[in-house]
Amino acid sequence: MRVVITGGAGFVGRKLAERLAKDGQLSGETIEELVLFDVVEPALPDAPFRVASRVGDISDPAQIAALIGGQTHTVFHLAAIVSGQAEAEFDTGMRINLDGTRTVLEACRKLARPAKLIFSSSVAVFGGEVPPVIQDDTALNPQTSYGAQKAASELLVTDYSRKGFVDGRALRLPTVVVRPGKPNRAASTFASSIIREPLQGDSAICPVGPEARMWIASPRAVLESLLHAHRLPAEAYGMNRAVTLPGLTVSIGEMVAALERVAGRAPVERIVWQKDPTIDRIVAGWCADFNAVRGPAMGFPTDSSMDAIIQAFIEDDMVTA
């Protein structure tokens, strides 16, 4: 089996590549080749199969046709411009997030056998005048360009799948907490920073109040969900290829309380509470309460608690000086 990961240098892409290298297979089929694609050189894991990297532009049809061509069986399409950057650089967001997905879909369409395509969408597709609790069939009304680009892409993934051009599966990821590494340009980046930086001995600014609430999932849950999405038969998705992943509704105050339970008082004191009106307004517009029935019914995993999420970060990703 030939597997391609776009966004292979990102933290989810990297974790996925490492996991595939460790397992040597995907949904029970032996992997023969894994290709990691990104705008920067992705790290290659030690693997029992061929591993290669490609650096390029996800919106370039020729590059992506070459990347996905041949005997590609599976594409994990994770490449994206994050929300903050997509809002600041509208054209870049459209090009990478919407045209990039179309380029991937078109490359898949040209294959002799429809590839499985696992696409990372986002709960940023929800917004506007929503009911108090988001249902699986709540209308998508994104209030960011990132969300609009992801929502439009989801529609195309479903339509290309309906046409038989690809076997697509779009997962609406909750805000991923705790992300490893450095803060990025996602408006939600602080939610990881306020756990990660204090645990790693640094201070972190919290730009929202403790009452702010979010719908989150851990990197472990996201990784398992990507693999589960691949494993499920196409029929499990029915007439809509997009699934809202299970998550936890957690307030910033609850996150910090969990940090104290798991790691004591010292890290909590490294959090600097300093409201940023822009971030505060953006986060207040996010949907934090979901009645996600379809995802759990399809077997997608959920995190057990904020404490467990923090513990997993310590085990998997914490970098200490």
Added chain:
Amino acid sequence: MRVVITGGAGFVGRKLAERLAKDGQLSGETIEELVLFDVVEPALPDAPFRVASRVGDISDPAQIAALIGGQTHTVFHLAAIVSGQAEAEFDTGMRINLDGTRTVLEACRKLARPAKLIFSSSVAVFGGEVPPVIQDDTALNPQTSYGAQKAASELLVTDYSRKGFVDGRALRLPTVVVRPGKPNRAASTFASSIIREPLQGDSAICPVGPEARMWIASPRAVLESLLHAHRLPAEAYGMNRAVTLPGLTVSIGEMVAALERVAGRAPVERIVWQKDPTIDRIVAGWCADFNAVRGPAMGFPTDSSMDAIIQAFIEDDMVTA
């Protein structure tokens, strides 16, 4: 005021152009110039203002920038490939329905003052596993490429509006009955044919049973809705620029009964009942029951009855030998 109508040779575009010519104004502002754009030469109405036509490709950025450039105040973007053709010719549908809308949005974005953009979407954006009655906030899950392209376009109209690039308003048109002219490649075309052709003395095939149900609106209601959509202030649209227009839920049997009430037994006998399994299946997948609250609350008009719709066709559009 400079007004552009894309799809100006289509029946809605033509009716709109004639109405603007008759009124000489739009939302109380005097029209100075009207430009009709289409792939075929549009007919120009006699008007108290300058009228011009352009023939071209809606997805060509240079042509559309030239069309919409300058002092354009309002664009009615009606150009589209209909559902049957978009399903049969996937690439054409993507290019005209999705890329064409992006091209229009981008041309509007380049204007010194954001234009008002009235975009004709469709209830084909709804589909899949829907509740028994479609609500205003039911998720879009189109089961045709036409619907997917319209749904993705709606998302972009809302996002471009949120960004201040355009003042967009997307109207989800019910199936328009009775369309004048000839049958087209829309899967719904028969719903007009079975009224129009018999009234005009011709026979028409009904490819579905009398129990099939549809959500419809008359050309008059659609025309008034386009004008009303323009008249409303931007704030009336709130955070979602797409509105499901009011309509009537009517079965084919009820349509035929209305035809008999309005025009007697003779036209009804010109209907040939001959099921087409493909059309029958498509129509069975359509949503016919809507609880459209937002549209009526915003003042969009509704037809009073199927009888009135047929009477209006006889007055406005019937062609007799």
